[in-house]
Amino acid sequence: MPRQAPRRRGSDVSGTPGRVGVVFVSHSSKIAEGLVELAAQMAQHTTLVAAGGTDDGGIGTSFDKVGQAIAEADSGAGVAVLCDLGSAILTAETALDFLDDDVRDRVRIVDAPLVEGGVAAAVAAESGASLAEVVAAGRSAAGGRTESDGGASGGSAAGAAASGDAQTGHSRTVTIVNRDGLHARPAAEFVKLAGTFDVKVTVNGKDAKSLLGIMALGLTKGAPVEVASADPAGREAVDALADLIETGFGEA
Amino acid sequence: MTLGIDWTTDWIRRSAAVVSEHRGELITLDREIGDGDHGENLDRGFTAVLAKLDDLPADASPGDALKLVATTLISTVGGASGPLLGTAYLKAAGAVGQEKELDGAALVALLTAARDGVVLRGKAEPGDKTMIDAWTPAVDAAAAAVADGKDEVAVLEAAAAAAEQGAEATEPLVARKGRASYLGDRAIGHRDPGAQSSSLLLRAAADAAAGAPSAGQ
Known part of the structure; x- marks a missing residue:
């Protein structure tokens, strides 16, 4: 799995301490993993987690994968979740419903194009930005080029x-x-x-x-x-x- | 005659059977205006539900059984219908709480909560060519049947019949939610697969209450 380095295995802490984590939810595991690779080039110290495909590797989204990815990306500083088509958002929203209240408060689904928004969010997270700033960076990818x-x-x-x-x-x-x-x-x-x-x-x-x-x-x-x-x-x-x-x- | 855990588990078994039986039909409907995985996804979900159903404790309530369906569909379906129907069953479970026996009013509460769960998750409105177009007429018909003093079997029969009509009525519609909304006018003439599968599930509920042959325990 092409995931990010500075996650301390063996400690109870997930994610990268103090840094917002980013989760990519896609119908395709290849898209989600590819996006982790792409964004990691610009966000080497940020925990980026892929949640693509169904549990058996097919096309679709998995509630369990999304839930686990959020847990893995969460250092306590917050998690930005980017999604592709329809059911990815529904699955992510459902996964959020099942989180404990205090965790859910620091997880945001970012309304942004998966690739552009995901990269922008990851780079913002890498710079140490707050959750609100990471979300705003992701959203700014939604059409900032023409404006x-x-x-x-x-x-x-x-x-x-x-x-x-x-x-x-x-x-x-x-x-x-x-x-x-x-x-x-x-x-x-x-x-x-x-x-x-x-x-x-x-x-x-x-x-x-x-x-x-x-x-x-x-x-x-x-x-x-x-x-x-x-x-x-x-x-x-x-x-x-x-x-x-x-x-x-x-x-x- | 109120309906208890036996009705609930019979409904679930019949749901699994009917989804499996209509798998090909749902796949065809979804292929016409969606991504073609609806029948397969639902079949996978209900097969997983069946596998867990025997683990329900002997003193489980209808709500417990509905909650099992909810969590299993959410984790196994993989398409939009997983979170949508999963939320429906979850809210339905919440609406009946730990009641052991459901009367007509409780059934209306169950169906209403299920429908509201789908709306909460999918933000669709009646006429958007979604499963809401089966659920909403079913809720209304069930409520009307209770108001007319009908028994539980008749309440579910009314709901199932209204859902079937509602599903059929999605055929001339343009989709405003879900994958079919990308198609514009090309969705006209095709029945919404989600409305169709929801009508099958509600028919299974009515059959279980009426003690119709097949499936059963």
Whole structure:
């Protein structure tokens, strides 16, 4: 089973301590296991558990597998469950009904596409995000790519604060210094920081809070990155995010 | 004449028999508008239920037997009907509690809770071309029969007949829930397999109450 490493066998603790676990429920065991492999590339320290197929390995979903997977992924920090078609969700919901109240309180079924949402949730979990943040990351995969286009996002709300410049917001262009570009870990860190600000910030026109949107930019070393906010209150956020890129996210 | 554990286990045995007998028909219905596994899944589930039925303690209540069906279907069916019917039997078990003998009102409570369980799990409404289209008329007919002062056998007969009509009435519908909802107008003309299997289960309940031949203990 291609599952994740840092689970301490022999101790009573399941999952990865302090980290949200992720469960993939699919009609197909191959899809669920493949997704664990895929997401593990970007979330090496997170407990990712596959719950695919029926008990006898056929196509379908298994109540017992889902229940066991949740138990296995649960370190106490919460579990995000991603599902594919219809009965996967029904089976997962039923499995939740059978959990003890205190466990059920920290398990969430994420309404998101299995692959995109699953990867986004796993990467968020890897960054140490809370359960709510992991769920939000998964959900953001549900269509974050189309929602933010052009960087010239109007200036409508900025009228009163207009200083006479054409742009009322703030932008900085910085360069990616990381050898491997803005890959999953730094991207997750970036999105996490962006999420701490209320203002809307864009990265080359993409929503800075959308992990998949950022990763889809394919930013490699040396790439110029424009961090911008049309909101006059966005200066602090833009500077913080631009600084983070310039420092190389703690790697070279 | 109230109905007790003997009726409940007879209902369950007849359910398993009728699902097995109609396995091919359910597979065909599901292949037309779904993924074709309904007959096989239900048959697997009820076969597993049968295997556990003899382990019920001698003093088990109808609710205990229904709960056994619920947990077994949930863990063995593998398709959407597992959690859906499993929740139905689970809620039905809860509705009758530890009553040893069920009268007409208790049967209505059982059927209502079962239907509400399916709704809770699947969020379907009448007319969505789902098993709800068999369960809801059955609940209504059973309640009407009790209001008319009918006995338990007649109450279940009314429920079964209404479920059969309800299943048949899914044929002209467009599906709004489940796999068949992907088909749009192409689902028209096909009976919903879930409504059909639910009507079979309710017919088995009526047959068990009437002491009709076959299955039995």
